[in-house]
Amino acid sequence: MNGYFAMATGLAERVDQIFVTFDHWAVTNTPEPLRWLVSILLIVVPILAVFPGLFALTTVLERKGLGRIQNRYGPNRVGPYGLLQPIADAVKSLTKEDVVPRTADGVVHYLAPLVIVSTAFLAYAVLPVGRNMIAVHLDAGLLFFFAIGSATELAVFMAGWSSRNKYSLLGAMRAIAQMISYEVPLILSSIAVIMIAGTLSPEKIVLEQAQYTGIFPHWYVFTPWGFAGFLLFMTAAAAETNRSPFDLPEGESEIIAGYFVEYSGFKFALFFLAEYLEIFAVSGLGITLFLGGWSAPLSFLAVIPSWIWFFAKLLVMIGVFIWVRGTMPRLRMDQLMNFAWKFMLPMALIDMVCAGVWRFLPGGALWVVLRWLICAAIIVVPYVALARGLEQGRKIEQRVYRYAEEG
């Protein structure tokens, strides 16, 4: 019995580490002078293959999911269940004419999609997609992630400015203002995690969470500060990646497509790709910080390989993004800013305080409940107060209507 169990665990371990083992094997079996090349290729190629593949899958999922939310079928003509739709889309966008406006700044216009895609790819360098599966072992991985993320703003600006289109310029200004504003709560909400974990390395943060009490994991989302932080982080992430309800930079009903209105064909596809890559990256980071990264949700489920867990969580996050997109209208620019500075920022700061309190309260048997209550109160009370402030400041209320008297 025990033997079988050990064998099963060993097998699970082997499957879990299959990519790592393969990587190791491939590198050690290449001749010395080429090793660096092989090891780099083994890092870069999977990222370049897997995440654009996920992008292709997501475009179908999003369209089908939105369709179902809206009581439609969604694409179902190309291939089984419409799964080959992205291939058709890719062929279409590749064969489409690449229109560059006559007055556009050619070089910048050309470079913008390249910059945005390359920065989007760079962010995956520090994302642990499985046990021991991370491209670059950076000690300051989180810092790297945010530094790279901030470079996309420049690319957005390049796209918006070089197109010489009023809509695209407006879109770019919106996008940059929004990205800068929401970067603050994004980083602040992850600081809470950094404080508790005591490290900037995503790998270590995941390892910290991949422990179990009984069968339950130590994910940060199961703490008051972690839960609030997770919501704040994902809200900021939605804004950072221009997802609904914060998709103002490309609000098609107002400024048509925002900063990439003058892009067509493959360049447009690149923007599209970059946008989704950013969503995956930032969702992946959210998973890493709060949802235990690649760790299994219950201890006995750890037999399922860690990378499957990571991608499963990622798909769930994508699903939530699609769901939100199918439900909500878009905010206005000033409301967006108000929300960022008057709600998200204070909440993120309070969340940091809460994390500090959590860290220093003792963890004894009696204290478990008390600590929970204290920290929950630290979050909920300001939440209610801030929400009140937001609503009353702009007199938003559900109205009761009267009817004309008969006469």
Next chain:
Amino acid sequence: MLGEGIVKGLIETARNFVGSYVDKDRLVTVQYPEERNPLPEAARNFPFLLYDGDDPEAGLRCVSCHICEKECPPRCIHIEKSTDKKPDFVGKQQFYPKVFNIDVSVCMSCQICVEVCPFDAIRMDKEFELSTDDRFGGLLWTKKELAKPNEYYQKIHPMEAAETDARRAEELKQTQAKAAAAAAAAAAKAAEAAKAAEAAKAGNGAAGKEPSA
């Protein structure tokens, strides 16, 4: 509280998401070329000309009266009257259209031509898969394309066709009865005339071979 309405909305969309898999009422889309909704009896698209019997030329009901041409709001009908006449279904000599064209790129499917036609000659079709790559010729329908047998009409608008057919049968019967009556009257008249002739003959004494008819 902030977020309450948003959560409610999310629940609603989730219900619809699930509902679209289980509830036919929520998923009204029809997968068109494979699946088709049956068109209601009253559905209309573009007009066509009716003919009785097998020969579209001989059986065409249109008598080239130009009423539809005049009443057509976008004026998409063009008729040229024949110089000779041919008998209609009751046997009356009528003109027929030498040319009857409908420009369906102009037609707005309003059915007024059908309403105003006193001869039940024009009716609305239900056929809607009419795309063509010839903008001009392909959308200008001539008598040949327009003429369709009465059986077709009975197929696409059964109730309406039954009513029309009944009315026409009644009309035919009446006409026939009238004709019979007329014939009878004529026969009676003839008989009378014959009688008179007889009498005259008798009176005149002049012998003549009279048809006994």
Next chain:
Amino acid sequence: MSGKSMMEESAIGLDEQMGATYGAGRHTLKPDAEHESQILEVAIGPQHPSTHGVFRMDVQLDGERVVRLKPVFGYLHRNHEKIAENAAYLAAIPYTDRLDYLCSMTNNWGYVLAVEKLVGIAVPERTEYIRVIMAELTRFQNHSALVGFLLQDMGASGTPLMYAFREREKILDLFEAVSGARMMCNYLRFGGVRVDCTPEWLEETRQLVGRLPRFVDEFERLLRGNEILMARTQGVGVLPRELAVSAGVTGPMLRASGVNYDIRKVDRYGIYDRFKFRVPLGEHGDVYDRYMMRVLEMRESIAILEQALKEIPDGPVQDPKTKVRGLRPKVGEAYGRIESPKGELGFYLISDGTMNPYRYRVRPPCLINLTILEDMCLGLSVADVVVTLGSVDIVMGEVDR
């Protein structure tokens, strides 16, 4: 003169005219005097996803704030009135379908009512009920589609619109079953309707009407109380009561500004005085009120439909004395107006005793409601302009005719 400059000239002419009509209420926001900022001129439309057709707004922006907005109409002008003046009375009915192509039934009714007044035709009892049923179904589907479009303009990725269209589909199926066409119904006739509706059709309609409240509830759960919706619409695009009255605004838009004016109650045309229904009134006159007016009116429409479907009598549907074809009214004039889903839809006819009207004039609610767009939009951001325009409920087919 080239086409472009002509267009510009006509736009300026319209502008001056508007200024002269109610110049007092009009004020152009000055950009910040202290910090001279650049005014950005943006042409929203004619090719723009949320101008509801080919419509242009020349907007001057200070930052994202609108300081001037010039609506430019006429891209969809089809000579509707002149065509009708050169056609027989009957031939104008299918053209009215194409005015506001979402509500052909009510358009038919407005025109038919004018002709009936002109000639003096009495309408059979059953027909009156059928007309009310058709008009209220039209109102329901128009309002639900409008709410969907409004939310679409707000960026809700089409979900409410698709729900609205799901129900609209069923209503259009009913229209098709009785009139033969889904949108261009061409159903009403002088002194009646073209064909009677079958008992099965009435039964189906009863079932559908029974399901409609569920749909409105669902709509409300999805939208009412949504913080983003409220934040986007409350206090935006305010139309004050006085301005609304003086500009001749009608329909739900006027009632959202708190004016109790519903032609169904005022004129009691048809048999509307037999039904019990209430007229909802707004207070603030903002986009939210206009949105809520539509939702509340949808419920009232359901109430009317339920009553009408219960009480509908048997009988003929066409006045036998009326000559539909070749109508030659006596010399005279008539103005028939109804409460179309968008506002007061009026048809003014002058007859000179011939086969076709001497003058045929449409009072389109969309155009007149649209003329005060600038007054509602000054000081707002582009995003709000789009939402405000969406809340006016325009169909360019009716605006430009």
Next chain:
Amino acid sequence: MTVSFVLLALLTLSAAVAAMSMPRLIHCALALAVAFTGLGGIFLNLGAEFVGLAQLLVYVGAVAILIVFAILLTRGSEVSMRPGARSAISGTVIALAVFAVLAHAVLTSGVSRMATTAVTPSNRVQEIGVTLLQQYVLPLEVIALLLTAALIGAVILAWREKSPAAQEGAETR
């Protein structure tokens, strides 16, 4: 002198030259951003993760954007300038002087005498954090105070500028 260093140095220098010589101001700003990136790359190449990434985050993510925005908002994007303005000579002189001072400072300080193959500390970021919050906590707090004051000042400045517009907006609503 590794290959990567040479590449990065070339990138940084050429971008810096471009930033000075491009005719269009926006192009200059973008080239400057490239130079910042190159500098960050050099730091990373040296194993100074924290500094390199902070360089990217602050200079590329914030300063470059700020410059670009400032250019865009103040003088329109159309203005193009001829390279070689009249102040070129004085500019060169000032640049040379600054360079001389810096070079002197670097050469005379202890840094240059340290071994060139310094061992990279194992946990650099944590060390920086600990040092900042223990050894240099006072300067850190002073800087924090200064920045807060600056932030509040900026808010007040923006407030004053906006208030008439806000009032006007309130009137129209």
